[in-house]
Amino acid sequence: MKLDPVTQVTILELSEAQARMDGLEARRQSSPERAELTSLLAERAALRTSTARSRLSARDLGVDVKKLESDLDKLRRREDEDRRSLDHAEDAEVRRDLEHDLASTRRRREELEHHIADVRDIRDAHEINVGADSDELEDRIRLAEKRVADADLDMQAQVDGLKRRMEELRGTVDAKLLSRYDKITAETGIGVARLDGRTCLSCYMELDASTMRNFETLPAEEVVTCPECSAWLVRPVTLNAADEANKR
Known part of the structure; x- marks a missing residue:
């Protein structure tokens, strides 16, 4: 499948925003x-x-x-x-x-x-x-509830910002492509990720040399997938091409 680099980077940003939201929720649930x-x-x-x-x-x-x-x-x-x-x-x-x-x-x-x-x-x-000791305990609970609320408020502000950005990004992506992205995200957890060196940042597996050589022969517009987790991978060559396109 071919996608222009700018679109690939757009859905990458969308995927990374979702991952940050998931991370914030995990932090919220496990906060001190x-x-x-x-x-x-x-x-x-x-x-x-x-x-x-x-x-x-x-x-x-x-x-x-x-x-x-x-x-x-x-x-x-x-x-x-x-x-x-x-x-x-x-x-x-x-x-x-x-x-x-x-x-x-x-x-x-x-x-x-x-x-x-x-x-x-x-x-x-x-x-x-x-x-x-029930009165003293209730005071401690009220104080702890306030601390949780304050921490949640800060995280919620970050989540709200990410949601707004995700809505903006989704509005720029073709509906059919968005549907495919949502499907692969539901299947893999992280639908689109960066390729960092030889490492897939979706499953964090290191790809073999043969796969990497194959990727290097493909143009920036070609969408590649991780052979381990099936996530779409955005390669450095694609990121560079998107940067160049945005500068024009």
Whole structure:
């Protein structure tokens, strides 16, 4: 296929503009600002999960505390009843049984009081954990979002400039040729690239000497393709011819 050098350089510029746009999008997705925001959002999700679990645990422990306190009240009442009974008991065996029951009840009451105190401490710890550090984290997220927005704004300005230039270039290219360019770009990723020495700047493969010798025999108007990736290659001779044509 033959194309005048100026047209070849035009579609080369179009292809390179698309590649720069793709590079900007890749940079936008992998920018340090976005990585920081992603990390903070993951931290917030983990905190929300932890908060939900702590809230549920605190609620369950609150129910446990109420039940234990009810059991404690029963032991205290039994302890009081044993003391009152002892005050009036005269039979030695009855007194012995009451004293044994009183000692046992007192021991169980003291153990339960310690257990309730421990459960309360655990419940309070879960309540403290509910929403802990969330305000500070939200401030960090807002700051990270602003940094991402600022970085995106700068990149978007570059993308918008490239889009405008691509529209200008597409407006100068024949519709059928543009359709062929779009097709090969969809197939190869980079449809048109420079030939830098022996290297195809689409697939970055080094072409063999036989292919290079064949290219050297062809006029500047001849469109050559990379034998590795099938991209159209714009050779230095074509670039020089386009420069000369633009100077006229």
